[in-house]
Amino acid sequence: MEIKYTPPEKPMQNGYIERFNRFFREDILDAYYFNDIYQLQKISDNWREDYNYNHPHKSLGTKFPTEYIPRFERIAKNDLE
Structure with a gap:
């Protein structure tokens, strides 16, 4: 893995991270008040699990990752044969 620096004035160079940052900021940081870092961590973990699975x-054709995984596994299996 290689760390790449994205200049502040060029966020379009890393659109995936910028999009994730926007979703995380809107869904977590702007939506809740936190009493401590542990509360933020718990809410963030729940959000991440929901975002990744539900x-x-x-990019998956507006499918849920859990719907797409079996299809991906079939494709990967066929590629190996």
Whole structure:
């Protein structure tokens, strides 16, 4: 893995991270008041799990990751044969 620096004036160079940051900021940081860092961590963990498993993604054809995984496994299996 290589760390790449994105200049502040060029967020379009890393659109995936910028999009994630926007979703996280809107859904977590702007939506809740936190009493401590542990509360933030718990809410963030729940949000991440929901986003990764129960949230439809445009890149997957607006499917949920749990719907897409079996299809991906079939494709990967066929590629190995």
